[in-house]
Amino acid sequence: MIEFENVSKFFQGEAAVSDLSLNIKEGQFTVLIGTSGSGKSTTLKMINRLVEHDTGRIRFAGEEIRNFDAKTLRRRMGYAIQSIGLFPHWNVAQNIATVPQLLKWPKARINARIDELLDLLGLEAAQFRDRYPHQLSGGQQQRVGVARALAADPEVLLMDEPFGALDPVTRGALQQEIIRIHQLLGRTIVLVTHDIDEALTLADRIVLMDNGQVIQQGTPLELLTRPATDFARDFFGRSELGVRLLSLRHVADRVRTHERIEGEPISESVTLREALSLFVHRQCRQLPVVNQHGEPCGVLHFSDLIEGENAPAT
Ligand SMILES: Nc1ncnc2c1ncn2[C@@H]1O[C@H](COP(=O)(O)OP(=O)(O)O)[C@@H](O)[C@H]1O
Ligand SMILES: [Mg+2]
Incomplete structure (x- = not known):
């Protein structure tokens, strides 16, 4: 579904991502994990062309992403991130309707979709539709952010630390929600996190990055039980290994x-x-x-x- 072939990206001559190859299969839940500055967000943004890659090839559904119109590509991919959040002067319904509006869906269809998504994310539509972002808790804002990313039923959902700023209880609840949505809709999801337990909970496949490169990729169990390098072994925590295995x-x-x-x-x-x-x-x-x-x-x-x-x- 999404293939990276020897992809590199440079900022001011420094490689943020170097010679990265990845194959993300349709329907898979892939988690990119690594230390801060390892190139995770850059990798994610190259998928929807918020960042253009310098060398190598990226394909989406078999086609080079440079051949797509960038706007069209972005509408086929939902994008949810921690920091940008919602448009503050738009209410919940307007925020969720962003992409369907751009796609010129009929009003009735947009309204039905808003209610459906609020329901999917566990928010009472009648209560939340007309609220503004500042009238929501952090967890509710994150839910609306995910609803907005899902609005036009995108083929791919890209998420960059979407649950980053949340307390552990809300974070856990949202993780369960996204697992349920993944099982229900079968969408391809690529999520960035630096939280090991979050990666183990969510991922079908983990991609461990360091210094702009892929250190190892595989199932959570493979990364825990067969770390390819000392870095991988240390990253997943030698002392926590036992309980982390139990979490799988x-x-x-x-x-x-x-x-x-x-x-x-x-x-x-x-x-x-x-x-x-x-x-x-x-x-x-x-x-x-x-x-x-x-x-x-x-x-x-x-x-x-x-x-x-x-x-x-x-
Ligand atoms: N727009 C940018 N301009 C210059 N340097 C950047 C830019 N975006 C990212 N970088 C650099 O690229 C490297 C990887 O960044 P990033 O992909 O954000 O890492 P991560 O998401 O893993 O923390 C870092 O060294 C970062 O400083
Ligand atoms: Mg990042």
Whole structure:
């Protein structure tokens, strides 16, 4: 869907991105991660031509992006970032309608789309449509920002640290929201972050960057269990490795389905990291497990958390 072939970008003679090759597949959730100044934002902006690359080739849907009209290209790609935020003198509805207006959608269709998106992002349409950005909390503004990026049903969603300035609870809620939207709409998403746990939570594929170059790319599990260099190993944190691996697995992966016990249950969709926390908090060795319908479906044993965690997912 999006291919980088030996792409470089220079600012005042300094390479911000050098000889970068990437292949982002349709429907994939790709996360670009790396230290500050490693070239993540520049890479993202080259995709929608907010920044033009100097050498190499970038293709979108098989076609060189230089062959597209830049405006047309940008309308096919939603873009959400932390800092720009919303247009302050436009209300929520007007902000979300930005691209559909440019595309000259009929009014009724735009209105229906605004309500649909507010609903998708968990904001009551009647309550929020007419509010101005300053009348929203940070988390609500971010939600509207994501709604605006999704408005014209873009083929690609580009997000640059979209949840950066949020408190951990709101951030977690929005991460779950974007996972749900990704599963629901199946869109190609490229997200930039410097937060390792965010990358592990969201990504199908992680691209680790340093100094304008790709150090390693692969699934979250591959990067944790088979770091290609010392930098990759250090970046993902040697001391946190164990709990981070648990965050990639779910209770459903370890539940003993033939057993039943009494007690306050845990959902099978919860990560093993959260389960570990619950074991410690409750000071117990077994937890009853329920499925998505709340029906008992087995028992999670504390001892099973440490089984096979270094093996790649099958
Ligand atoms: N518009 C610009 N003008 C000059 N230098 C830039 C510009 N944009 C980015 N850079 C430089 O390019 C490098 C990569 O920046 P960036 O892509 O923003 O990194 P990241 O998003 O990973 O923090 C940095 O050294 C940065 O200072
Ligand atoms: Mg950046």
